[in-house]
Amino acid sequence: MATATARHILVDSEAKCEALKAEIEGGRDFADVAREHSSCPSGRQGGDLGSFGRGQMVREFDEVVFSGELNKVHGPVKTQFGYHLLEVTSRS
Numbered sequence: 420m421a422t423a424t425a426r427h428i429l430v431d432s433e434a435k436c437e438a439l440k441a442e443i444e445g446g447r448d449f450a451d452v453a454r455e456h457s458s459c460p461s462g463r464q465g466g467d468l469g470s471f472g473r474g475q476m477v478r479e480f481d482e483v484v485f486s487g488e489l490n491k492v493h494g495p496v497k498t499q500f501g502y503h504l505l506e507v508t509s510r511s
Contacts (some may be wrong), residue, residue: 421473422511426466428452428504429459429511436495436502443492449506458501466506479503485510 428448430436439456443449450465461468473481479498483503483505494504 421485422470423472423507423510424470424482425468425505425507426450426453426486427459427461427468428457428508429462429501430456430467430503431458431494431501433497433502436504440492440494440497440504449492449504464488478504483507 428436428439428449430439439452445453446499453462453466453495456462459466473485476484477498479496481502483493484507487505487507489507489510490497492506493505495502496505
């Protein structure tokens with residue numbers, strides 16, 4: 420079974436998501452931004468979601484996590500929870 424590890428930042432608006440993505444692409448540390456801004460409890464761990472398989476996260480997550488480029492910030496990705504920035508750190 421395919422597995423991946425990823426981290427994410429969850430916010431309530433697409434505009435905020437875009438602004439945070441620009442900060443990270445400009446050199447800010449993903450984990451620091453997650454700790455400051457993510458509304459998900461994983462934000463306390465720098466957005467780290469650990470390892471998971473296909474189907475364990477919502478469909479929109481799976482699409483990015485199992486096909487997107489590694490170590491690149493993807494998003495905004497809209498789900499029922501809000502807007503996410505995703506970074507896939509490994510895949511096997």
